[in-house]
Amino acid sequence: MAATRPQRAPITSPAAATVFSTVLTQGPVSRVEVGRRTGLSSAAVTKAARPFIEAGYLEELTSEERTGPGAGRPANPLAIKADREFFLGVKITDDDLIGVVCDLRAQVRVARHHPLTSTAVPDVVAALTSLVADLITPYRDRAHCLGVAVSGDVDQTTGVVRYSPFLRWHDVPLGDLLAEATGLAVRLENDVKALTVAEQWFGEGVGVTSFALVTVGTGIGCGLVIGGRLVTGAHGVAGELGHVPVGDDQPCHCGGTGCVEAIASTSAIVARAGMPMAEAVARARSGDPAVRAVFAEAGHAIGLALAAMANLVGPERIVVSGEGVAAYDLFEEHVRKAFTAQAFGAVADCLLILRPLPFEEWARGAAAVSIQALFRH
Amino acid sequence: MAATRPQRAPITSPAAATVFSTVLTQGPVSRVEVGRRTGLSSAAVTKAARPFIEAGYLEELTSEERTGPGAGRPANPLAIKADREFFLGVKITDDDLIGVVCDLRAQVRVARHHPLTSTAVPDVVAALTSLVADLITPYRDRAHCLGVAVSGDVDQTTGVVRYSPFLRWHDVPLGDLLAEATGLAVRLENDVKALTVAEQWFGEGVGVTSFALVTVGTGIGCGLVIGGRLVTGAHGVAGELGHVPVGDDQPCHCGGTGCVEAIASTSAIVARAGMPMAEAVARARSGDPAVRAVFAEAGHAIGLALAAMANLVGPERIVVSGEGVAAYDLFEEHVRKAFTAQAFGAVADCLLILRPLPFEEWARGAAAVSIQALFRH
Structure with a gap:
């Protein structure tokens, strides 16, 4: 039986994709629902669900009520069999790789760090291949897909990293290199967009047509989902919340002035406080007014930029996250205060x-991107 | 023949709507194209187009090549018969009404002003009804729809003006009042959104999936089209470019600080220059450095806000318009300079x-909104 069932999710029609993605992101859910x-009609849902049940991707939660093969009652909720397939995800930073194995619902089953001693492309490919080999061993027969997240300008379609400032990479065909080295189906994505996909399918974005995911840390990034779709920008650039000017004369590395990133990124805080981040956080927490002011200005700048974004596109929710938010006790009040003061009318309800x-x-x-890629065949 | 053909465009199926809107906004265009x-298949296009040809909404440009009823060759381009139906549009301001009659391609056939002596609802309804009666006379048998544009918060679905600051209206069921008074099918829309619809269907937005229309004048507004759809905001507010903070301590009427509208709206310029707008424009043109600086700051603020918006959503095009742009010789250089300095990477290609x-x-x-409403039955 196991030998004859399909290796992969049988997404063979638009109706199949719709039914499977609905159960995946919103299940357990009845066929009627x-x-x-x-x-879709109930008959169409039943027809579309059957191959997924047969292939082990979906199940009926009260299967003891089934009266014959494939004749499940419509009221039986459909649920995903989360361990039917596993997905690998790797984030590349300039000094390490973080790898995970997730199930179909993007729940992390195992996570592992792997230090990088070099960001030269062959070294990263070799290290990533070794990390993947390590991670995949217990899941090999049920893992076929690898998602990889990189900061910078990534062409998802061709699998090329066009430009990554932190890695100092230009036009690296990483997708092809990794597919050859690992034998897996590889999907590349910008790291902030990858987090946004995870949020859209498995987090605060489920059932919401518009939301923003904002990351605060080394850079300040933003993934925008509007009308249910990730905004990508006509010229390949969008979500650059870090380069919204919020009224300060601070020059930014981008050539602009007063960018949020020049005030609230980790390196901006370090420069403005004149000490390493960990020390700045400790001093601010112990009440040092000068250092507290640096965090307050950062929070104020972030709040203004969030309000600018919300006044323009009116998202239902905004999730602010990122390694910088580890110190969010120092930020939060100022972020919320500036946001509320500048949000226009009902935007304050966001x-x-x-x-x-x-x-x-x-x-x-990154793993969520490879799950989503199931639907792109 | 005229008596038996349908009164209205026979938009009876999704395919009919698709074919008719494609020819309306992009025609003349061949069936194959x-x-x-x-x-859609060529056969589906031919089938969908036929009722429109019979009803006089579409024609084949080289009709002499037709060999039998309804048997036009696929290569004959289809074109809209622009004068098959006419549409009325009225914009309400606090001191006058502007009314137009447009054809199916939103070309203005006649325009008329009508001063308002009061903004009391019954007075506006009476004045608008009289203006419409005047405008419609030569078009009565081919005009059934009226679009009305109002600044403020307009509920298009219910035809209610929820709040219009300039008219000092709250929860006015203007759609129903005007439908009863005029006997026409009435469609209400926010004025900036109405301009955006006209641009999307009949202007710079044709064939473009993302663009922004920005108006500069009494207020500073913005209609955003992303993924081919007008962004409306989860809480009913979006496109508030006027309330993007761009780094000035100027308090704004909205409660925020440093809003573009507090620096670059007509009333802000009048207040900062200390003289009426016409005088400020004349003085600036004659070289008065203090007044020129007011326009330069306004242009700079607009350019920064446009860059903030473009960095966030990456539109393909931005159209900046509005009565304030009549003085655009005083603005333009500063708008472009600030935009270019602050646009992130490829966003500068916008x-x-x-x-x-x-x-x-x-x-x-407003008339374009009533044309678009043909597709909302």
């Missing part, structure tokens, strides 16, 4: 969620 | 178009 949410970002979340985002 | 752009806005364009926007 799937029909209501997707506009739900603003601040939360820390465990580093493995970036790798989980 | 309509099929290519919409994904096409930035500045152009004056004849006042009747607002009314044309």
Whole structure:
């Protein structure tokens, strides 16, 4: 039986994709409810679900009520069998790799760090291949896909890293290199966009047509989902919240002036406080007014930029995360105050969620991209 | 023949809507090309087009080549018969009404001003009804729809003006009042959104999936089209470019600080220059450095806000218009300079178009909304 069932999820039609993605992101859910949410008839839902049940990707939660093969009652909720397939995700930074194995619902099963001694392309490919080989061993027969997240300008379609400032890479065909080295189906994505995909499918973005995911840390990034779709920009650039000018004469590395990133990124805080980040956080927490002011200005700048973004596109929710938010006790009040003062009218109703970002979340985002890629065949 | 053909465009199916809107906004275009752009088969295009040809909404440009009823060759381009139906559009300001009659392609056939002596609801309804009666006379048998544009918060679905600061209206069921008074199908829209619809269907937005229309004048507004759809905001507010903070301590009427509108709106310029607008424009043109600086600051603020918006959503084009742009010789250089300095990476490739806005364009926007409403049955 196991030998004859399909290796991969049988997404063979638009209806199959719709039904499977609905159960994946919103299940357990009854066939009737799937029909209501997707506009498909109950018969179409039943027909579309059957191959997924047969292939082991979906199950009926009360299967003891089934009266014959494939004749499940419509009221039986459909649920994903999360361990039917596993997905690898790797985030590349300039000094390490973070790798995870996730199940179909993007739950992390195992996470591992791997230090990088070089960012030369062959060294990164070799290290990543070794990390993947290590991670995949217990899952080999049920893992076929690898998602990789990199900061910078990534062409998802061709699998090319066009430009990554932190890695100092230009036009690196990383997707092809990794596919050859690992034998897996590889999907590349910008790291902030990958986190946004994870949030859209498995987090605060489920059932929401517009939201923003903002990351605060080394850089300040933003993934925008509007009308249910990630905004990519006509010229390949969008979500550059870090380069929204918020009224300060601070020059930014981008050539602009007063950018949020020039005030609130980790390196900006370090420069303005005149000490390493850990020391700045400790001093601010112990009450040093000068250092507290640096965090207050950073929080104020972030709050203004969030309000600018929300006044323009009116998202339902904003999630602010990133390694910088580890110190969010120093930021949060100032972020919220500036946001509320500058939000126009009903924009103030936008739900603003601040939360820390465990580093493995970036790798989980990469895995989520490879789950989403199931639907792109 | 005229008596038996349908009164209205026979938009009876999604395919009919797709074919008719494609020819309306992109025609003349061959059936083959309509099929290519919409994904419909040639046979489906021919079938969908036939009722429109019979009802006089579409024609084949080389009709002499037709060999039998309804048997036009696929290569004959389809074109809209622009004078098959006419649409009224009215913009309401606090001291006058501007009314137009447009054809199916939103070309203005006649425009008329009507002073308002009161903004009390019954007075505006009476004045608008009289203006409409005047405008419609030569078009009565082929005009059934009226679009109305109002600044402020307008609920298009219910036809209620929820709040219009300039008119000091709260929760006015203007759509129902005007439908009863005029006997026409009435569609209400926010004025900036109405201009954006006109641009999307009949202007710079044709064939473009993302663009922004920005108006500079009494207020500073913005209509954003992303992924082919007007962004409306999860809480009913979006496109508030006027309330993007751009780094000045100027308090704004909205409660925020440093808003573009507090620096670059007509009233802000009048206040900062200390003289009426016409005088400020004349003095600046004659070289008065203090007044020129007021316009330069306004242009700079607008340019920064445009860059903030473009860095966030990456539109393909930005059209800046509005009555304030009548003085665009005083603004333009500063708008472009600030935009270019602050645009992040490839965002600088965004096409930035500045152009004056004849006042009747607002009314044309309202008419365009009523044309678009044909597709909302």
